[in-house]
Amino acid sequence: MALETYASRNPDSVHVDVLSKSREACYKARDAFYACLENESSQKPTEIASVGLLYPAECKGSRAEFVNQCRASWVKHFDRQYCQTKRVQRLLDDRESRRAE
Numbered sequence: 729m730a731l732e733t734y735a736s737r738n739p740d741s742v743h744v745d746v747l748s749k750s751r752e753a754c755y756k757a758r759d760a761f762y763a764c765l766e767n768e769s770s771q772k773p774t775e776i777a778s779v780g781l782l783y784p785a786e787c788k789g790s791r792a793e794f795v796n797q798c799r800a801s802w803v804k805h806f807d808r809q810y811c812q813t814k815r816v817q818r819l820l821d822d823r824e825s826r827r828a829e
Contacts (some may be wrong), residue, residue: 754798761794781807
């Protein structure tokens with residue numbers, strides 16, 4: 729319903745955040761943030777992002793840029809995707825370590 733209302737108010741407007749250059753900027757900011765998470769994985773996570781994602785304070789700047797460059801729904805999606813990938817990797821690593829015993 730809310731989407732229909734919004735669309736009826738702006739029927740001919742182009743959403744700038746879904747254009748190619750905006751998507752590329754979003755993807756670069758996303759990649760920089762998740763690279764920071766990987767690089768700073770030894771640091772204690774002190775900040776909380778969406779969907780329960782924890783990250784260290786050292787990544788606060790790249791997180792702010794990521795949130796600024798991307799739609800909120802995209803940020804939430806990418807955070808869920810990252811958490812899911814990490815969870816699966818942890819399970820696979822645990823399974824491999826059990827096989828080695």
